[in-house]
Amino acid sequence: MNLGEKMTLNTNLKNILLVVFTTLILSACSTAKKSGIIEGDVYTGSETVEYLAAGVPDRVFFATNKSSLTTASRATLRKQATFLRKNKNLNVVIEGHADERGTREYNLALGERRANAARDYLMTYGISGKRLSVISYGKEKPVNPKSSPVSWSQNRRSVTVKVN
Amino acid sequence: MIRLLLLNLFFFLSCSKLFALIEVDITRGNLDPLPIAVSPLHVDIKSEETKNLKTKELGTKISEIIENNFKNTGLFNPLKKDAFVQKPDIAHLKPRFEDWRLIKAQALVTGKLLVIGGKLKVEFRLWDLAAAQEMTALAFTTTPSNWRRVAHIISDKIYERLTGEEGYFDTRIIYVSETGPKNQRVKKLAIMDQDGENTKYLTLGNELVLTPRFNPTSQMVTYMSYFRNMPRVYLLDIETGTQEIVGNFPGMTFAPRFSPDGKKIIMSFAKDGNSDIYTMNLDNRVVERITEHSSIDTSPSFSPDGKFIAFNSDRSGLQQIYVMRSDGSNVKRITFGKGIYGTPVWSPRGDLIAFTKMHKGKFYIGVMRTDGTGERLLTENYYQEAPSWSPNGRVLVFYRETKAGDKGKGFSAKLWSIDITGYNERRLLTKTDASDPSWSSLLSK
Numbered sequence: 001m002n003l004g005e006k007m008t009l010n011t012n013l014k015n016i017l018l019v020v021f022t023t024l025i026l027s028a029c030s031t032a033k034k035s036g037i038i039e040g041d042v043y044t045g046s047e048t049v050e051y052l053a054a055g056v057p058d059r060v061f062f063a064t065n066k067s068s069l070t071t072a073s074r075a076t077l078r079k080q081a082t083f084l085r086k087n088k089n090l091n092v093v094i095e096g097h098a099d100e101r102g103t104r105e106y107n108l109a110l111g112e113r114r115a116n117a118a119r120d121y122l123m124t125y126g127i128s129g130k131r132l133s134v135i136s137y138g139k140e141k142p143v144n145p146k147s148s149p150v151s152w153s154q155n156r157r158s159v160t161v162k163v164n
Numbered sequence: 165m166i167r168l169l170l171l172n173l174f175f176f177l178s179c180s181k182l183f184a185l186i187e188v189d190i191t192r193g194n195l196d197p198l199p200i201a202v203s204p205l206h207v208d209i210k211s212e213e214t215k216n217l218k219t220k221e222l223g224t225k226i227s228e229i230i231e232n233n234f235k236n237t238g239l240f241n242p243l244k245k246d247a248f249v250q251k252p253d254i255a256h257l258k259p260r261f262e263d264w265r266l267i268k269a270q271a272l273v274t275g276k277l278l279v280i281g282g283k284l285k286v287e288f289r290l291w292d293l294a295a296a297q298e299m300t301a302l303a304f305t306t307t308p309s310n311w312r313r314v315a316h317i318i319s320d321k322i323y324e325r326l327t328g329e330e331g332y333f334d335t336r337i338i339y340v341s342e343t344g345p346k347n348q349r350v351k352k353l354a355i356m357d358q359d360g361e362n363t364k365y366l367t368l369g370n371e372l373v374l375t376p377r378f379n380p381t382s383q384m385v386t387y388m389s390y391f392r393n394m395p396r397v398y399l400l401d402i403e404t405g406t407q408e409i410v411g412n413f414p415g416m417t418f419a420p421r422f423s424p425d426g427k428k429i430i431m432s433f434a435k436d437g438n439s440d441i442y443t444m445n446l447d448n449r450v451v452e453r454i455t456e457h458s459s460i461d462t463s464p465s466f467s468p469d470g471k472f473i474a475f476n477s478d479r480s481g482l483q484q485i486y487v488m489r490s491d492g493s494n495v496k497r498i499t500f501g502k503g504i505y506g507t508p509v510w511s512p513r514g515d516l517i518a519f520t521k522m523h524k525g526k527f528y529i530g531v532m533r534t535d536g537t538g539e540r541l542l543t544e545n546y547y548q549e550a551p552s553w554s555p556n557g558r559v560l561v562f563y564r565e566t567k568a569g570d571k572g573k574g575f576s577a578k579l580w581s582i583d584i585t586g587y588n589e590r591r592l593l594t595k596t597d598a599s600d601p602s603w604s605s606l607l608s609k
Contacts, residue, residue, distance in 0.1 A: 065482060067437070100565070103506035103520050103549045104374060104600070105419040106476060106483055108395075109432060109439040109460040112416055116437025135393065136416055136434065140372060145346035145572030147546075 042070050043153035048143045052160060056083045059159040060118060064099070064152075067113040069121055077118060080160055081125035091163040094118050096136040097143075099152035104138060111136030118158040133163070188239050188327045197241040198326070200234060201269040202227045204245070205288070206253035208278035214308045219279045222311055223252065226286075229315035230273065230322070232359060233333045237323070238588030243269055252276070256289060261296040269293055273322060284308040288318050290325055300325045312361060317608050332554040333358060336604045337561060338376045338385055339579060341365065342597040346572030353387060355402070358603075360593040366400065375550075375600050376400075379422040382604035386410065386420040386429050397431045399446070411444045411451055419462045424470045430454070432462040441475055441492075454492040465509045465517075466490065467534070474498075474508035474517050474534070485519055487534065498536030503528075507550055510534070513557035516584070520549040520562075529562050531584055542586045552603045559583050561592065563599040 037045040041063035050058045058080075060073035069077065084090060096115030098107035115134035123129055144151035188198050205223035213219050227245075234240035249263045256274035264272050275288030287303035302321055306314060313334055320331030341354035351373050353366040366385075367373055376387035385400045397410040397417040411417065413433050420431040427446055432439045441454040441464045455461040459479035466473055474487050480497065483504040488495040499505040503523025510517055514534075521528040521541065527548045530541040548564040561581045568575035577599045579592040592601075 065478075100547065101525075102522070103463070103476075103483075105432070105463045106460065106478075106506050108374075108416070108418045109434060109462050112434040112439065113437040113460065120437070134437075135395065137372075140349070140374070142347050145568055145575065146570055147567040147575075 038150060038153050039070075041066075041153065042072075043150070043156070044072060045154075048154045048157075052080060052162065053083055056080055058161070059157045061153060062114055062156040062158075064156065065102070065110070067110065067117045069117055073118075074121060077121045078125060081122050081127055084122065084127045084131065085125075089164070091131045091133070092160050093133045093135055093163050094122075095141075095159045095161060096134060097141060097155055097157050097159070098139045099155045100139045100142060100147065101152060102139065107138035108136050111138045114156075114158045118160065197239055198270055199241045199243055199268050200271040200273065201243045201248060201264060201267065202231045202234070202273045203248060203250070203252045203255050203275070205275035205277050205286070206251075206256055208276060211277070211279040212281075214279060214282070217308055217311070219308075222279070222284075222308075223275075223277055226275075226277070226311060226315040226318070227273070229312060229359070230319045233316065233319040234323075236359070236588075236590065238583065238590075239327070243267060259291055259293075261291070261293050264291075264293050271299075271322075271326065273318070275318070279308050282307070284311060284314065286314050286318075288321075290322050312357065313608070316357070316359075320606065320608070329558065330556040330606065332556050332559065332603075332606065334606055334608045335555060336382065336607070337579070337592070337601050338366075338378060338604070339563075339594070339598045339601040340373060340376065341594070342577050342599060343369075346568055346575040353385070353400070354594075354596075354598070356594065363595050366402065366405075375419065377421050377552075377602045378604045380424060380426045380605055382607060384422075384426070385602075386422060386431075388418045388420065397429065399429070411442075411449070413442075417442075419464065421465055423466050424468050430464045430466060430473065432464070441473070454490075455488075455495075456492075463507050467510045468512055468514045472510075472534070474510055476506050476508060483522075485517070485536070487517075498532070498534070499539075500536065501539055509551055509553060511557040512553050512555055516557070518551040518553065518560055518584075520551065529560060529582065531560075540584075540586065542582050542584065543580075543589055548580070550600055552601050554581075554603050555605045557584075559588075561601045561603055563601060565599075 043061040052058050056079045057076045060076050094115040096111030098110045119132045119134055142155045144154045204227045207223040211219045231242035234242050247267045256276050272291040278285045283305050285305045289301040290299045292299045316334035319333040323331035335358045336355055338355045341352045342349050344350045350369040352369040353373050353376050356363040372390040374388045376385045389398050395416040397420040398407050399410050400407045410429050416434040417431050420429050428443045430443045433442050439460045439462050441461045443452045457479055459477050461477045463476035464473050473490050477486050483506050484497055485499040485505045485508045486495055486497050503521050505519050505521050507520045508517045516531045517534055518531050526544050528541040529543050529551050532539040545564055546567050548562055551560040551562040559581050564580050565577045577597045579598045579601050582589040
């Protein structure tokens, strides 16, 4: 094999990769258009999100059966912590929710666990636990009532709600 | 609201258990239901009219309720009345067996009733047509307004005589009535007779209510309510309507059930994101912690002897079913099949645990032995959960939800029942959408 042959091969490979890459982007765009955005199993879109103040989203999303916080969720909660530090007299209730694809009782426990995951993170950023109450609604209050993977991902959430 | 003991068992006419030729095997799915003729009960001409009740029609109405009960078991085939060959009063005295055999009936129910002095007097007989003899007979007296229960009690006695098992017709089902769009559901506690009649609402729908369950005498109910936005377990006396919060927990309590002696409520209490199982003694208010684990422990259900508790935990990572002693010791995981498992409920006979299984996007209601062996999936659907046992341990009632389109369109929640044989799946008719059913004990026991 001489050098010239190797170079042709590499170019061909590059072309193929380019085609594959473009296809991936295109297909990603088409799903995103149809259904919002999910990464892994976690909703990363903004369709249902409301704001505590400009630039401070009120909710974070979870993977199926999970209560761990993603990098994006932690960034959102840090913004909430900053907001709460600025508004010292404000108390919030953190609502924990689950999607409809689980048993009612387990989902109540799961919602509670999710709300507490958010609460614990806010507390590590200096917010007093006294200002942060939690309530779980399990699967009882879907924000999106459709039965689809996207709406389920929007429903797996904890929402920080101002009390006063 | 509910009078449990209006019924005075009056006297047994006879009960001849010998030489009966017919019996119904309910341990298998019955593909060949027993043909049974239910003659209208003869109404004595001395009967008085009572308010809100047409006494003349009572005999036919009672027989229709009995027929409906039998039809719903899947074990009996009630024959059409237009083929009946004998007048009710004459048949009740002594049927012409060969005539009834001619229409292919194997069993015959006859009876008569008399409404007099504000009392309803009823008697019935069950006849074995092949053996040409009476199998059982009973008479009793009650208030006329109780006529539906009379029909259910007669159904229970006949079912008992023909299957050798206790019946489940004189029972009620408590459930959560659901109305409104899926993301703004209004939920109320509702109670109805097992056949869908006599629906009554026990709460107004101002707050979210979930998972009502009867106590062993079916006079009390424990359930979860979001009253004042505090999700807690409550206790409700159906007769008086009085409610109280169960215990003084500083957080959410949920998934309540009674112990088999009715003295304790077992439930989950969530603290700092962790749910564990607790009991509270209703006599002395003593609270006991049963599980102490960093995982979710919920959906506890006592064995009928009170010695064990089945529950749901994700301590292995995902939801599985565990069994432990009632003091919380000796925890053993019993589900190892594919998928995840929830809502274990111990059969009133003690031999089986009913459960919900989730696997590859489908939901199943199933039963298994109490050590987790012998798993049988009875029904598969898009979404269904929360089985509750008939008091004889032969039938499960549960709820099923449909897939919803955009904005929740097409969503519904309904009650269904299925025999533990896996046969005879059918919908229970409710006035509204419904979920979280709990089956009462036999009221006339």
